[in-house]
Amino acid sequence: MKYSPKQLATAFYEILTEKPSARKEIITHFAAFLKKTGLTKMLSDIERHFEIIRLKKENAIKVEIATAEEKPPTFPTKINGKKVELFWQTAPSLIAGNIVQIGDLRIDNSVRRRLNDLTEAIK
Incomplete structure (x- = not known):
């Protein structure tokens, strides 16, 4: 089987x-x-x-956040009625800003990504 x-x-x-x-x-x-x-x-x-x-x-969502700075003292415990399971990572290589991953959605708001985009644009 x-x-x-x-x-x-x-x-x-x-x-x-x-x-x-x-x-x-x-x-x-x-x-x-x-x-x-x-x-x-x-x-x-x-x-x-x-x-x-x-x-x-468990009516929960997994939220992964990477930032250049330390974790802020508060973060929502629920989003759209779902319990938030937060995984935080400090990543100084981002320079500033953050990367947020919720399921398949990835939002890269880091200075590193913006600098890479700028470098590609001026080539």
Whole structure:
């Protein structure tokens, strides 16, 4: 029987949420199942689908922000009624500004990108 990464991720998520106290054992058995069935090559796809399923079920969105400066003291905990899972990275190479990633949407408002655009425009 052939399983898709989405099917495996869904099953894994459902089992984990049914028995959160057995999390370590479930993860160990799931990893052994993937190895035994030769599905470890699908692990990155399974992980990607698992994250999509988890965020949807928990009514959350993942927001990744990179800035040249340190993290500000406050950030919204909800956007459009969804819980925000914030991942912050300080990246001095941006010079100033920020890069925001929400799902497939990427907004690059960094000085580094603007300088690169300017360099390309004057070539």
